[in-house]
Amino acid sequence: xxxxAAAVLIATGTLFFIAGTVGLLRFPDIFCRLHAxxxxxxxxxxxxxxxxxxxxxxxxxxxxxxxxxxxxxxxxATCGHLVARYARQSGAGGGAP
Amino acid sequence: xxxxxxxxxxxxxxxxxxxxVASLSVRDLFSMIVLFIIFGLLSAxxxxxxxxxxxxxxxxxxxxxxxxxxxxxxxxxxxYVSGTLGQQTALGVTPVAxxxxxxxxxxxxxxxxxxxxxxxxxxxxxxxxxxxxALVAEAMPQSGVEHPVxxxxxxxxxYDTLMEVVVxxxxxIAVWQxxxxxxxxxxxxxxxxxxxFARLALPAIVVVGTYLLWVGAEAPGGAFQGGAVLAAVxxxxxxxxxxxxxxxxxxxxRGAFVLxxxxxxxxxxxxxxxxxxxxxxxxxHAKTLILLIEGVVTLSIAVTLAALFHGREPVALSEGGRHxx
Amino acid sequence: xxTFLSLTLxxxxxxxxxxxxxxxxxxxxAERMLAAQLFGTAAVAILLVLSQLMAMPALxxxxxxxxxxxAITLVAFVVLASxxxx
Amino acid sequence: MTPDxxxxxxxxxxxGIGLVGALCAQDRLRRVLAxxxxxxxxxxxxxxxxxREPPATPDPVPHALVITGIVVMxxxxxxxxxxxxxxxxxxxxxxx
Numbered sequence: 001x002x003x004x005a006a007a008v009l010i011a012t013g014t015l016f017f018i019a020g021t022v023g024l025l026r027f028p029d030i031f032c033r034l035h036a037x038x039x040x041x042x043x044x045x046x047x048x049x050x051x052x053x054x055x056x057x058x059x060x061x062x063x064x065x066x067x068x069x070x071x072x073x074x075x076x077a078t079c080g081h082l083v084a085r086y087a088r089q090s091g092a093g094g095g096a097p
Numbered sequence: 098x099x100x101x102x103x104x105x106x107x108x109x110x111x112x113x114x115x116x117x118v119a120s121l122s123v124r125d126l127f128s129m130i131v132l133f134i135i136f137g138l139l140s141a142x143x144x145x146x147x148x149x150x151x152x153x154x155x156x157x158x159x160x161x162x163x164x165x166x167x168x169x170x171x172x173x174x175x176x177y178v179s180g181t182l183g184q185q186t187a188l189g190v191t192p193v194a195x196x197x198x199x200x201x202x203x204x205x206x207x208x209x210x211x212x213x214x215x216x217x218x219x220x221x222x223x224x225x226x227x228x229x230x231a232l233v234a235e236a237m238p239q240s241g242v243e244h245p246v247x248x249x250x251x252x253x254x255x256y257d258t259l260m261e262v263v264v265x266x267x268x269x270i271a272v273w274q275x276x277x278x279x280x281x282x283x284x285x286x287x288x289x290x291x292x293x294f295a296r297l298a299l300p301a302i303v304v305v306g307t308y309l310l311w312v313g314a315e316a317p318g319g320a321f322q323g324g325a326v327l328a329a330v331x332x333x334x335x336x337x338x339x340x341x342x343x344x345x346x347x348x349x350x351r352g353a354f355v356l357x358x359x360x361x362x363x364x365x366x367x368x369x370x371x372x373x374x375x376x377x378x379x380x381x382h383a384k385t386l387i388l389l390i391e392g393v394v395t396l397s398i399a400v401t402l403a404a405l406f407h408g409r410e411p412v413a414l415s416e417g418g419r420h421x422x
Numbered sequence: 423x424x425t426f427l428s429l430t431l432x433x434x435x436x437x438x439x440x441x442x443x444x445x446x447x448x449x450x451x452a453e454r455m456l457a458a459q460l461f462g463t464a465a466v467a468i469l470l471v472l473s474q475l476m477a478m479p480a481l482x483x484x485x486x487x488x489x490x491x492x493a494i495t496l497v498a499f500v501v502l503a504s505x506x507x508x
Numbered sequence: 509m510t511p512d513x514x515x516x517x518x519x520x521x522x523x524g525i526g527l528v529g530a531l532c533a534q535d536r537l538r539r540v541l542a543x544x545x546x547x548x549x550x551x552x553x554x555x556x557x558x559x560r561e562p563p564a565t566p567d568p569v570p571h572a573l574v575i576t577g578i579v580v581m582x583x584x585x586x587x588x589x590x591x592x593x594x595x596x597x598x599x600x601x602x603x604x
Contacts, residue, residue, distance in 0.1 A: 007426055010471065014430045014437075017464055021437040024444050024460060030453055033444075037456055041463040052470040056479070064482040065470065068489060071301065072466055075493040078294040079459055082500040085288060087452045089504060101428035102475070106511050108435050110518040116442075117522045117545050121529040123446070126537060131445055131454045133541055134495050138465050139438075140522075140548050141488070143515055145472060148566050149555050150480045154487055155575045156548075159582050162491040164544060166498040167582075171537065171589045173502040178600040195534060204531040212524030219516055219553070228558065230567040245568035246575070254572060261576045268583030272590040285501045298493075305486055317480040321579055326487060329494050336501045398579075405586035408593065 002054055009051035016044030030087045038080040042073055106146055113139050126175075130168045137161025150317035151246045154309070158325035163402055166332055170408065241383025243315040250319065251387045255365065255376045262357045262394055265401045269354050276409035284338040295333065302330050310395045314384065320391040324398030331403030342411035350404060357397025361390050427475045434468050455499045462492025512559040519552025536595070540588045547581040 023036025049069040053062045116139060120132035137160055144153035233245050233253065240248035250258050287295075306326035313319030334340040342350075364386055369375040378386045441464075444457040466485045473481035522545055529542025551574040558570035 003423055007423070010427070010430050013467065014433045017434055017437045017467060020460055021441045024441050024457060030450065030456070033453060033456060037460050041460055045463055045467050048467045048470055052474055055474045058479070061473075061479045061482060064479075064486070068466065068470070068482065068485050071298065071486065072463055072489045074294055074298065075489060076459065076463060078290055079493060079496045079500075081288070081290045082497070083452050083456060083459075086500050086504045087450070090450075090452075101425055101432060103509055103511075103514075105428060105431045105435060106514045107509075108432065108439070110514045112435070112439055113518050114521045114525070117525045119442075119446075121525060121533065121538060121542055121545070126535070127451045128445060128454060129538065129541065131451075131458050133544075134458055135438075135442070135445070135461050136545075137548075138461060138488070138491070140552075141484070142465060142468060143518070143552070144555060145469065145476075145481060145484060146511055147515055147555050147559050148476065148478070148562075149558070149571050149574070150478060150484055152551070152555060152571055152574050152578070153484045155578045156551075157484065157487045157491050160544075160548070160578045162487075162494050163582055164585055165491075165495045167586055167589050168537065168541070169495070169498045169502055171593055173505070174593045175537075175596050177505075178596045180600075201532045205528050208524060208527040208531060211527060212520060215520050215523065215553075216517075219520055228560075228567040229569040230558075230560070230565065233568050245565070246571045249568045249572040250575065254569070257572075257576060261579055264580050265583050268587050271587045275587070275590045275594050283505070285505055287501075302490060305490070309483060309487075312483065316483075318483060321575055322487070326490060329490055332494060333497060336497055402582070405583070408586075408590050 006051040006054040009047045009054065013044045013047030013049075013051060016040045016047065020044060031084065034080055034084055034087075038076050042076055045069060045072055109139060109143055109146065113143060126172050130165065130172060133168065134161055134165040137165065151319065151322070154317060154322040155325070158322055158329070159402070162329060163325065163332070163406060166336075166406055167408075170406065239380060239383070241378060241380070241387055242313075244313065244317065244319075246317070247313045247319045247387075250321075251391060252376075252378065252383070255361075259358070259361045259365065262361060262397065265398060265405075266354055266358055269401050269404050272405055272408060273410040277412055278409055278414045279344075279411060280341075280409070284341075285336075287337050291337070295337065295339070299330050299333060302326060306330070306395070306399070310391055311388075313391060314388065320394045321398060323391075324395040325402060327395065327399035328402035328406075331399060332406050335403060335407050342407060344412045347411060350400060353397055353400035354404070355397075357394040357401075360393040360397075364390055424475060427471050431468060431471055431475070434464050434471070438464050451499070451503060455496055459492055459496050462488060462495075466492075510561075512556045515552055516556040519549045519556060521549075522546075522552065523549025525549075536592045540585060540592070543588075544581060544585060547577060551577055 017040060020037050020040025023040060024033050027033045027036055046069055049065050053065045056062055056065065113136065116132055116136040120129050120136055123129050123132060137156060141153045141156040141161065144156055233249060236253065237245060237248055240252040242248050306323045309318040309326055310320060310323030365375045368378055438461045441457050441460055445454050448454045448457065466488050469481050469485035469488060473479060526542045526545030526549055530539055530546060533539045533542055554570040554574050558567040560566050
């Protein structure tokens with residue numbers, strides 16, 4: 001039962017990653033791509049981490065997975081903000097004011 | 098039924114070779130560096146697939162992280178100095194007297210021959226040679242640590258690791274001779290989001306670095322990987338100019354550079370006192386000695402890598418000097 | 423279960439390779455760095471699955487360092503690139 | 509087609525590409541990067557030599573060598589890039 005739940009979680013996580021890549025390729029300007037990217041890989045990784053945590057038995061592994069997810073979530077949010085600010089300052093991405 | 102993991106290996110191998118070709122052939126220098134960073138990322142995954150997590154840690158932290166940041170800094174310096182900062186693409190600077198095409202093709206041909214020779218040698222070699230794993234496994238109980246790679250690095254081949262720390266010391270001495278001067282670049286406006294993240298993440302990274310150092314005794318990790326992670330904190334502080342190196346701090350920096358080598362050599366020599374050869378740790382103290390050396394070497398590596406990234410000796414130049422990034 | 427995890431591994435790696443197109447085509451440097459950021463996170467996901475598949479809990483530390491690597495290179499890019507813009 | 513054969517061929521290919529790049533690239537940064545590719549290719553061959561069939565653990569000695577190689581390579585790259593930055597500064601001041 002747990003394996004089935006983990007499999008479903010990991011599958012949906014992978015779908016989010018694929019959506020993130022499609023968003024990266026198809027969206028017109030940098031801000032849409034940024035939006036697609038940080039959402040998709042943030043949530044995608046969260047689901048995969050949850051699936052992996054279900055499969056991993058020892059509490060040590062589960063704690064490390066949660067730590068990794070938390071660090072990646074905050075880091076990708078901050079970096080998304082930094083790139084957006086840099087893109088706006090350098091006048092890129094469709095000349096948004 | 099082909100094992101799907103083999104398909105993953107084939108895909109990864111093709112991606113690594115394609116990225117290697119792409120990063121050397123793309124014209125824009127910035128794309129070259131980004132492709133190199135992704136090449137390093139995928140090659141670290143390849144190390145993991147070859148069940149070498151220690152090498153993957155070292156490749157990710159040092160081989161791609163510090164090297165990638167160094168390359169970005171050098172590219173920025175090229176555009177800052179040549180005044181083409183606004184320009185989006187910085188193309189490769191072709192030298193004054195370009196090498197004629199004939200010589201380049203000849204070189205490429207010879208390299209092809211060398212690679213062919215390597216290929217023949219690799220395919221002809223016996224599948225699994227004897228190797229050292231039996232010897233190491235048998236000697237592990239006397240090494241004082243459980244993880245074989247750390248045992249090899251810090252005990253059986255400790256002399257080689259000492260020389261490696263000396264190489265790092267020599268590199269930072271060379272870099273401080275090459276480049277001098279204070280950088281007057283303005284502090285980048287990082288914004289509150291970054292300050293909040295930095296206040297949360299930097300201490301966490303220091304904890305992860307120390308954890309990597311400690312776990313090295315029984316699992317992949319150790320002095321170099323831990324030192325590289327701590328150096329990453331130094332890089333972030335230097336980049337966001339939270340810490341600007343001052344001439345007064347040079348004494349402390351020099352002490353930290355030499356600390357790793359000095360402690361390693363001192364322990365090696367002192368241990369040789371009681372009728373033992375150098376580097377032959379007494380069995381009951383082996384683990385504590387190894388961890389003592391690893392701790393000091395980690396600190397020294399972190400400061401050295403950060404200084405290598407900063408790239409210049411922070412001393413005020415008399416004749417006006419070069420002030421840039 | 424293992425074949426299912428291997429298939430997700432292949433899907434994640436394909437998502438990285440598909441994203442490489444953005445690196446070649448991306449007009450501005452910021453987009454190239456974004457793609458590198460996505461690949462860093464995808465590599466962390468691959469490692470989480472691999473640590474299950476190869477039964478090596480040590481891969482979680484490798485995943486942690488991967489996450490750190492992606493953050494370092496991106497901050498280096500943003501700081502160095504924005505210094506020249508103003 | 510075990511992993512060690514696949515990654516052994518990758519290592520040789522990456523080493524060959526790095527060698528061609530190191531000798532034939534005109535641009536300084538590209539040559540430094542090509543040398544780093546050579547060192548990764550060589551590392552591949554070492555770790556492939558250490559690989560054993562899954563139940564057995566791989567040979568730790570080549571892993572230690574490759575870790576040492578990575579650290580030495582980053583020191584060499586740092587010195588090379590410092591020299592390149594110095595050259596760039598001198599060339600820029602000559603032009604002005």
